[in-house]
Amino acid sequence: MTYCVAIKVNDGLVFAGDTRTTAGVDDVRSHPKLHTFELPGERVFVLLSAGNLATTQAVLNHAWRDWNGDPGGVSLRSVRHMYDAAEYIGQLLVRSQRDFSQGGQYSNVDFRATLILGGQILGEEPALYLIYPEGNCIATSPETPYLQIGESKYGKPILDRMIKMSQTSLEDAARCALVSLDSTMKSNLTVGPPLDMAILPRDALAIAHRLRLDLDTPYYAALKKAWGEQLEKVFREALPKFEWEPDPNQQNLPLPPQ
Structure with missing residues (x-):
């Protein structure tokens, strides 16, 4: 019941996620899954979460x-490198899962969670890390410039087709993230609005834009409408016809006289 995506391009980082946590017939709940830690001009981090809500809240509480x-302790405020930040969050994640699972009274509950941590520390490149329940992590690469957690399959095709680390602008990456989320919501009712987005330009060391978008938010409504209409138009008009289909572009010319 979650879908979050983070994208790295040369111009910076984009983070987006839904807020739905429960999607029963008569029980629909929402909770933010995008969280920020900022020291403007020095460092900025964005954390996306999927999985057990109690676990992710415990990680956030410990991190805050x-x-x-x-000031002398280990924290996102004190780590020197982005990889150190990912390792630190991974340790909090493992500890929180272990604390909840000890005792055995909740043996049928899955306390695992998966996180995406991204951001930039002064003097370093922006970075994105996918943090697994075991505490280990992987980073983006030029071949895979985005990371997903949760219900990732429906929103993946548009990312594979459109995101190029060295060619895609920050704004196009943000639009692509929203289309990815919209495609997921179209096919999976457990992912739902409102949507949260954060845009972090390279070397800005602060969140430039923080958006919350609902179905009736003018920009998101216009993007959703344009994407659906243009997708249908391309399908009907631009795809090549089978050889047995009449070509609508070819005029019906009169037959030559006998």
Whole structure:
């Protein structure tokens, strides 16, 4: 009941996710899955979450406690490198899962969660990491410039076709993320609005744009409408016809006289 995506291009990073946590017939709930930690001009982090909600909230609470705690302790405020930040969040994730699963009274509950951490520290390149429930992580690459968690399959094709790290602009990456989310919501009712988005330009060291988009938000409604209409138009008009189909572009010329 989650879909989050993060994209890295040369111009910066884009983060987007839905907010639905429960999607029963008469029980629909929402909760933010995009969270930010900022020291403008020095460092900025964005965390996307999928999986057990109690686990992800525990990770966030520990991260904020450390952020505001002992200046000499390990935290997102003190780590020197983005990889160190990913390792730190991975350790919090493993600890939170272990704490909830100890005791055995909730043996039928899956406490696992998966996270995406991205951002930039002054003096380093922007980076994105996918953090697994085991605490280990992987980064993006020029061949795979995006990361997904949750219900990823429906929104993946548009990313594979459109995202090129060295060619796609930051704004096009943001539009692509929204189309990816819209495609997922079209096919999976457990992913739903409102949608959260954060855009982090390269070397800005601060979130430039933070958006919350619902179905009736003018920009998202226009994007959704344009995407659906143009997709249908391309399907009906631009795809080549089978050889046995009449060509609508060819005029019916009169037969030559006998």
